[in-house]
């Protein structure tokens with residue numbers, strides 16, 4: 001029978017350690033690590049994300065602040081805010097909430113964050129450090145996935161890994177991080193030919209596509225480890241019913257929608273381990289942001 005990789009348990013374990021480490025940093029240096037989040041515009045999903053990040057930071061004893069710019073903000077105004085935070089000694093970690101409103105230049109903003117304060121690791125320097133396996137921090141979602149594997153003592157050295165999705169947020173850094181852990185990695189995308197054959201050879205699949213139930217049971221090698229990054233808001237009752245998965249049915253019955261993963265739950269039975277949605281990878285991502293904030297603080301203050 002497959003084992004569930006429970007992201008909530010892993011997150012709670014990490015958070016307990018963070019509370020202690022943050023308190024000890026405060027005792028040693030007289031201050032706590034600080035995370036400053038910039039949000040542009042009032043997109044409800046982004047607003048909800050940043051509020052939940054702020055709440056978690058407070059719960060763990062970090063200082064956090066939210067800087068809100070109007071949707072009409074210009075590239076120059078956003079860059080001026082980033083520059084101010086780069087120069088502020090109280091700021092250890094800077095996050096620009098993505099996506100930015102249309103018309104703003106995402107790369108200009110990410111390029112402007114000082115690498116030593118780049119908590120999301122989306123700056124090109126940070127991504128280069130991941131490539132070279134020289135980085136102390138990693139993008140939150142793939143970093144959370146490695147923490148899950150570690151928590152369950154899953155050694156991936158020598159395994160065939162297939163990562164589906166090549167965004168700079170998840171898939172690309174994930175492929176490098178798995179390679180740095182000595183997996184043999186295939187990075188797949190929408191132009192991949194014969195994806196099913198690649199997936200069927202994989203001992204571990206990381207699905208980060210954004211398509212509900214995309215990875216079907218027929219694509220999965222028996223005994224594979226399944227890591228589902230996808231978070232798809234599905235309000236189509238017939239589609240949810242087609243997955244025959246109780247947690248999604250229950251959510252739909254209660255709320256009129258379910259957050260559905262990229263992996264079809266029918267594949268779980270044949271797997272050795274799998275992350276559920278929700279309660280798997282997504283449960284780790286905000287916690288890894290706090291891990292990164294602490295690490296940047298320690299690097300900057302040599303604490």
Ligand code: NDP
Nearest residue numbers: 141165166167170189190208209210229230231281282285
């Ligand atoms: P993007 O939309 O940036 O990238 C999607 C990737 O999937 C692209 O590389 C695309 O290929 C690939 N893709 C799309 N269709 C196919 C296909 N038919 N076959 C193979 N590959 C395909 O997504 P993100 O990486 O930002 O997010 C992916 C999913 O993960 C989303 O559901 C998102 O909500 C979720 N997510 C979850 C997080 C968490 O904490 N759990 C955090 C971040 C994201 P191509 O490059 O060729 O276009």
